Amino acid sequence: MNILITGASRGLGLALADESLKRGHSVIAAVRSPEHGGKLAELRERYGANVETAMFDVTDETAIARFAAGYAARGKRLEAIINNAAILTERGSSIEELDMTEVARTFDVNVLGPMRVVKHLLPLMDGTGGVIVNISSEAGSLHGAYGGDYAYGTSKTALNMFTEQLKHAVKPRGIAVYAVHPGWMKTDMGGSEAPGDPRTSASGILDLIERRTAPSRRFSFVDYSGSAMDI
Structure with a gap:
């Protein structure tokens, strides 16, 4: 299986690349520039x-x-696309202090980024079935919303809606689409206090891609084990 992973140079993206390769798949690791791909050298x-x-x-x-x-x-x-690249900005900022340039940049990366990737790479999946995974977050759940996360939280809610729209569009082609909450992990974004291991999340996400896990619910928002997330 050929699996393209954005943001593959560190954190969950690097763990996803490693897990994919361990399972015998081929990985296309998308990075912004040569200096951002240094950690892929070992792989x-x-x-x-x-x-x-x-x-x-x-x-x-x-x-x-x-x-x-x-x-x-x-x-x-391509048999799978994992839209993993994302940024976290303005966390903890009040609405009065919010830097709207940073909010726009967050949406550009976290929402429009996956849309651009799918727009141009979807034709490479025709005839393959395949799976598209958009890495989301519990921060995008309306049910579990909390304060002080305007940019990241709303971007992930928008990503969940894009996932739903895309799921219906590609279903006739046999392509599955999921928005996946990977858990709070020890990464540069998650911080050292996070309880989760990105390798555990990566393993669960690969189970979804290999269709070992098949969530049965109306909505496509699930965690890395395939369990339903609150919308």
Whole structure:
């Protein structure tokens, strides 16, 4: 299975790449620039040609389209896309203090980024069935909303809606789509106090991609084990 992962250079993205390779899949690790792909070097040493680096920023539609065209020209197909790249800004800011430039940047990465990726890479999945995973968060749940997280929380709610829209659009092609809460993990974003391990989350997400786990519910918002999340 060819699996493209955005934000693959660290944290959950790196764990997803590692887990995918351990299971015998090929990984296309999307990073913004060569210096952001340093942590992938060890995976390339261990897995060789099964690891490919794609240089594009999810905010750069031209670069994404260029990658997609080049990948298609090589006769390649994708079986899975994991939209993992995201940023966390303005946490704890009051509405009076909110930097709207940062809010717009958050939406550009966290919502429009996955939309751009799917827009240009979806044709590479035609005829494959396949799975698209958008890495979401419990912060995007209306039911569990908490204060002080305007940018990230609302971006993940919007990502959940995009997931629902996409799910209905691609269902006739046999493509499954999930918005996945990976848990609070020890990563640069999650911090050192987080209880979770990104390797555990990565394993659960790969089970979804391999369809070992098949959530049975109306909505596509689930945690990494496939259990339903509150909308």
